[in-house]
Amino acid sequence: MILLVLVVGILLLLLAVGVLVIFLRRRSRRTAPASARPKKQARQAAQPAAKDTAPGKAAPARPARPRQAEKPQPPVPAPKPEPAEPPSRSPLPPAPESGDKIRILIVDDNPDTRDNVSRLLYFEKDMEVIGQATNGRQGIEMAMALKPHIILMDINMPDMDGITATQELSVKAPYSQVIIITVQNEPHYMKRAMAAGARDFQPKPFTAEELVSCIRRVYKIGEPIYRQLEATQAASVQAAAEEAEAASADExxxxxxxxxxxxxxxxxxxxxxxxxxxxxxxxxxxxxxxxxxxxxxxxxxxxxxxxxxxxxxxxxxxxxxxxxxxxxxxxxxxxxxxxxxxxxxxxxxxxxxxxxxxxxxxxxxxxxxxxxxxxxxxxxxxxxxxxxxxxxxxxxxxxxxxxxxxxxxxxxxxxxxxxxxxxxxxxxxxxxxxxxxxxxxxxxxxxxxxxxxxxxxxxxxxxxxxxxxxxxxxxxxxxxxxxxxxxxxxxxxxxxxxxxx
Ligand SMILES: Nc1ncnc2c1ncn2[C@@H]1O[C@H](COP(=O)(O)OP(=O)(O)OP(=O)(O)O)[C@@H](O)[C@H]1O
Ligand SMILES: [Mg+2]
Missing domain, CATH: 3.40.50.300 (P-loop containing nucleotide triphosphate hydrolases)
Incomplete structure (x- = not known):
C-alpha cells in the first residue's frame, strides 16, 4: 500500500514538473523581442493600435499617450533580421523601378501607432520612413522640409486634425500624396478626406500587406508629379549653376x-x-x-x-x-x-x-x-x-x-x-x-x-x-x-x- 502511494506520488511529481517546463517555454517565447522573432511573427506584432472612435461605435482599447506635441522620432533603428523565408502575401503593386525608395512621413499623435507603422515598413526594401509628426501642423512643416512621397495621415489629432492638414498640404506640399489612416472608415469621413485632397484611405486595423499595397498604389499615382518636380528642381539647379558659371566667366x-x-x-x-x-x-x-x-x-x-x-x-x-x-x-x-x-x-x-x-x-x-x-x-x-x-x-x-x-x-x-x-x-x-x-x-x-x-x-x-x-x-x-x-x-x-x- 505504502509502495503504491509512493509510486503514485512520484508520477504526480513528474507530471507537475512536465507541466511547469511547458509553461515556462511558452512564456519565454511570448516575451522574446520582436526583432528576435521570425519576420512573419514580427509583422503581426507591428499591427498599428486602433484608436479613433467612429461616432456611435465602441472605442477600441487605446494606450494612454501624452497629448502635447512630441518631437519627431526617427524611423525604428533596430537591425533588420533577414527573414527565414519571404512572407506570403497577396499580389502587391511592384516596387518603384527607379531604385529610389518611397519616402514616407507618418503623422499621428499616438506614439505606439507611429512606432508600429514605422517598424512594419522597416522591412520593406523600397520604403523609408523619413519622419514622424505628432499633429497636422507639424506634419505640414515636415512635409515642406522633407518632401516625402507619401504621408500616412491620422484624422483625430490635437492642434490640427488630419483632414485640415491634408487640405493645407494640397497647396503647401502638392508633391506629397496623402493616405488617410484611421478607424473612422465611414463613407462620410472617406468623402471628407478625399475632398480635402487625400489619395487613398486605409482603415484600421490593417495588415502589413494592405498598407504596403496601398502605399505602392498611391506612389504609382503620384509618380508623374514626383518626376515633374524632380525635373523642375534639376533644371533650376542647372540654370543656377550655368548662371554662376557665366557670371564668374564674365568676371x-x-x-x-x-x-x-x-x-x-x-x-x-x-x-x-x-x-x-x-x-x-x-x-x-x-x-x-x-x-x-x-x-x-x-x-x-x-x-x-x-x-x-x-x-x-x-x-x-x-x-x-x-x-x-x-x-x-x-x-x-x-x-x-x-x-x-x-x-x-x-x-x-x-x-x-x-x-x-x-x-x-x-x-x-x-x-x-x-x-x-x-x-x-x-x-x-x-x-x-x-x-x-x-x-x-x-x-x-x-x-x-x-x-x-x-x-x-x-x-x-x-x-x-x-x-x-x-x-x-x-x-x-x-x-x-x-x-x-x-x-x-x-x-x-x-x-x-x-x-x-x-x-x-x-x-x-x-x-x-x-x-x-x-x-x-x-x-x-x-x-x-x-x-x-x-x-x-x-x-x-x-x-x-x-x-x-
Ligand atoms: N614709346 C615710344 N618710343 C619711341 N617711339 C614711339 C613710342 N611711341 C610711339 N612711337 C613712335 O610713334 C609712331 C606712332 O605711333 P602709333 O602708330 O602707335 O601712334 P597712333 O597713336 O596709333 O597713331 P595714329 O593716330 O596714326 O593711329 C610710331 O611709329 C613710333 O615710331
Ligand atoms: Mg594707330
Whole structure:
C-alpha cells in the first residue's frame, strides 16, 4: 500500500514538473523581442493600435499617450533580421523601378501607432520612413522640409486634425500624396478626406500587406508629379549653376580699349604691345583694329588683310557666325581682327556692328584689346562703352595735353566713370617734355602709367616685329608688361599665367 502511494506520488511529481517546463517555454517565447522573432511573427506584432472612435461605435482599447506635441522620432533603428523565408502575401503593386525608395512621413499623435507603422515598413526594401509628426501642423512643416512621397495621415489629432492638414498640404506640399489612416472608415469621413485632397484611405486595423499595397498604389499615382518636380528642381539647379558659371566667366574677362584724341601718340604701339603681353601672361587674347579707315595693326603685326571685319558685314549688319573665320592668327598666339583693306569699306561697319562684334569676342576670348581711331565718333564711343577699361594715351607735348584736357573735361561733364579710364603717358621721358606730375595736375588725375621713349621701337615697327615679343628686356617692353600685369590683376584675378615672356 505504502509502495503504491509512493509510486503514485512520484508520477504526480513528474507530471507537475512536465507541466511547469511547458509553461515556462511558452512564456519565454511570448516575451522574446520582436526583432528576435521570425519576420512573419514580427509583422503581426507591428499591427498599428486602433484608436479613433467612429461616432456611435465602441472605442477600441487605446494606450494612454501624452497629448502635447512630441518631437519627431526617427524611423525604428533596430537591425533588420533577414527573414527565414519571404512572407506570403497577396499580389502587391511592384516596387518603384527607379531604385529610389518611397519616402514616407507618418503623422499621428499616438506614439505606439507611429512606432508600429514605422517598424512594419522597416522591412520593406523600397520604403523609408523619413519622419514622424505628432499633429497636422507639424506634419505640414515636415512635409515642406522633407518632401516625402507619401504621408500616412491620422484624422483625430490635437492642434490640427488630419483632414485640415491634408487640405493645407494640397497647396503647401502638392508633391506629397496623402493616405488617410484611421478607424473612422465611414463613407462620410472617406468623402471628407478625399475632398480635402487625400489619395487613398486605409482603415484600421490593417495588415502589413494592405498598407504596403496601398502605399505602392498611391506612389504609382503620384509618380508623374514626383518626376515633374524632380525635373523642375534639376533644371533650376542647372540654370543656377550655368548662371554662376557665366557670371564668374564674365568676371574673368577683360576688354580694354586704347584711345587718344590725338593722332600719332602711340595708341597702336601700345595696343599691339599690350595685346602680346596679355597673350603671353593670360593667353586667349584677341587684338581688334577699330581704326576702321586707316588702321595700322596689320603693319605693326606684319600681316596682310586677307580677311577683315568687312567680310562679316552685310546689308543688315554683321554675320557674327563668320567672325571666327575672319580672325587671323599671329605668331605670338594672338588672334587679330583687322580693319577693312580700303578706307571706303569702313562706312559699312556701323557702331551697332562694332558693339555686336565686341560682345561676341568677349564671350570667346579672355582678353580683347582694341586699337581705336582718335576721332571721338559713334564708332569709337561704341567701343569705349563696351570696354571694361580704357587706356587713355597722351604724350608730354602741349597739343597732346590740350586734347587730353578736353577729353577729361568732356568725360566729367558726361559723368563718365573715371575709374574705368587709366592715364598712360607715352614717351614720358622725352627730353624737353612736360613733367608727368604737371600733366596729372592739369588733367586732375591722381595716377598714371608711364611708357618710356625707346629708340628700338622704330626699328621694330619697320621690321614688322613687336618689341615686347622681340626684345622683352627693353625698357618699353618691361613697362608694357608691368601695365599688362596691373590690368590683369584688376580684371583677370582668377586666370593663370600660360606663358612666360
Ligand atoms: N614709346 C615710344 N618710343 C619711341 N617711339 C614711339 C613710342 N611711341 C610711339 N612711337 C613712335 O610713334 C609712331 C606712332 O605711333 P602709333 O602708330 O602707335 O601712334 P597712333 O597713336 O596709333 O597713331 P595714329 O593716330 O596714326 O593711329 C610710331 O611709329 C613710333 O615710331
Ligand atoms: Mg594707330
Amino acid at each position: 574673368n574677362r577683360l576688354m580694354v580699349a586704347v584711345y587718344s584724341p590725338k593722332g600719332g601718340i602711340g595708341v597702336t604701339m601700345l595696343a599691339s604691345n599690350l595685346a602680346v603681353a596679355l597673350q603671353q601672361i593670360y593667353g586667349n587674347a584677341v587684338l581688334v583694329d577699330a581704326d576702321l579707315q586707316f588702321g595700322d595693326i596689320m603693319v605693326h603685326m606684319n600681316t596682310r588683310p586677307t580677311r577683315t571685319i568687312s567680310d562679316i558685314v552685310h546689308d543688315n549688319g554683321a554675320d557674327l557666325e563668320l567672325l571666327p573665320d575672319v580672325l587671323l592668327p599671329h605668331n605670338s598666339g594672338l588672334k587679330l581682327l583687322l580693319s577693312p583693306p580700303q578706307p571706303a569699306l569702313a562706312d559699312a561697319v556701323t557702331p551697332a556692328t562694332l558693339s555686336d562684334v565686341a560682345d561676341s569676342l568677349r564671350q570667346k576670348f579672355s582678353v580683347v584689346v582694341v586699337d581705336t581711331c582718335h576721332k571721338l565718333d559713334d564708332k569709337t564711343l561704341a567701343i569705349l562703352d563696351k570696354s571694361d577699361y580704357i587706356l587713355f594715351v597722351t604724350t608730354p607735348e602741349l597739343p597732346a595735353i590740350k586734347s587730353a584736357k578736353q577729353f577729361y573735361d568732356l568725360a566729367r561733364e558726361l559723368e563718365y566713370d573715371l575709374d574705368r579710364i587709366g592715364l598712360v603717358i607715352n614717351r614720358a621721358n622725352l627730353p624737353g617734355g612736360i613733367q608727368p606730375d604737371k600733366i596729372q595736375k592739369i588733367l586732375k588725375v591722381d595716377r598714371a602709367d608711364f611708357i618710356p621713349y625707346d629708340p628700338r621701337l622704330l626699328l621694330a615697327i619697320n621690321r614688322g616685329v613687336i618689341l615686347t615679343q622681340q626684345d622683352p628686356n627693353s625698357a618699353l617692353a618691361r613697362s608694357v608688361r608691368a601695365l599688362a600685369e596691373k590690368i590683369g590683376q584688376k580684371f583677370l584675378a582668377g586666370e593663370t599665367t600660360v606663358q612666360s615672356a
